[in-house]
Amino acid sequence: MKYEKIREQVLEAILDAVDQGLIKGTSGNIALRDDEDDVVAITPSGVPYKGMTLEDIAIVDLNGKWLDGNFKPSSEVPMHTAVMRARPDVKATVHTHAMFATIMAMGAEEIKATTPPQCEFVPVRVVPFTMPGSDEVADRVVEALGESGKSVLIKNHGMFCCGKNMKAAMSATVYTEEMAVTEYYARVLGNFEPMPQEAVDKMQALIAADQAV
Numbered sequence: 001m002k003y004e005k006i007r008e009q010v011l012e013a014i015l016d017a018v019d020q021g022l023i024k025g026t027s028g029n030i031a032l033r034d035d036e037d038d039v040v041a042i043t044p045s046g047v048p049y050k051g052m053t054l055e056d057i058a059i060v061d062l063n064g065k066w067l068d069g070n071f072k073p074s075s076e077v078p079m080h081t082a083v084m085r086a087r088p089d090v091k092a093t094v095h096t097h098a099m100f101a102t103i104m105a106m107g108a109e110e111i112k113a114t115t116p117p118q119c120e121f122v123p124v125r126v127v128p129f130t131m132p133g134s135d136e137v138a139d140r141v142v143e144a145l146g147e148s149g150k151s152v153l154i155k156n157h158g159m160f161c162c163g164k165n166m167k168a169a170m171s172a173t174v175y176t177e178e179m180a181v182t183e184y185y186a187r188v189l190g191n192f193e194p195m196p197q198e199a200v201d202k203m204q205a206l207i208a209a210d211q212a213v
């Protein structure tokens with residue numbers, strides 16, 4: 001089978017996201033770019049994830065054109081491929097409707113880091129609602145991520161995360177949802193206090209130095 005390795009990683013990641021409660025039903029989608037060819041493995045549209053096979057994972061080119069797989073690619077393919085075209089450093093992308101990220105996306109403000117590990121993934125901006133699967137939502141996500149962003153919230157929809165590999169993109173997803181949960185409960189209690197920007201900057205410098213080693 002063509003592109004078996006990237007298909008395996010996408011299938012493994014989507015089942016992991018389902019297990020972690022980050023994805024429910026057939027919502028959410030995950031993509032991974034091949035290291036050598038300009039192709040992307042992406043979850044198919046409308047197919048239940050439990051029992052999914054490697055052949056069910058779609059292969060598309062960087063413009064989203066369907067090349068292979070039993071089912072057509074996710075309708076959100078423009079968002080995943082637009083980010084990969086704009087950001088050569090991004091190999092993996094994850095889009096979910098995780099509950100607390102979706103709740104926090106209803107506000108217009110970015111969510112903040114409240115613990116040291118979350119600092120790696122801020123700023124997490126909020127983009128306004130535009131129709132799912134449209135080039136418009138893809139453009140807004142690309143713009144909000146900028147040159148180095150790892151996570152954005154999409155109003156009335158969910159979140160979109162990316163990383164240099166699947167592990168990094170999944171990590172961004174898990175910590176974005178954790179950030180949203182933490183901020184939600186702290187706000188309910190009336191004691192929300194994000195980490196000071198100076199501490200966030202120091203943590204980001206430490207994380208960057210560690211990754212450089």
Ligand SMILES: [Zn+2]
Pocket residue numbers: 027028076095096097132157158
């Ligand atoms: Zn969606």
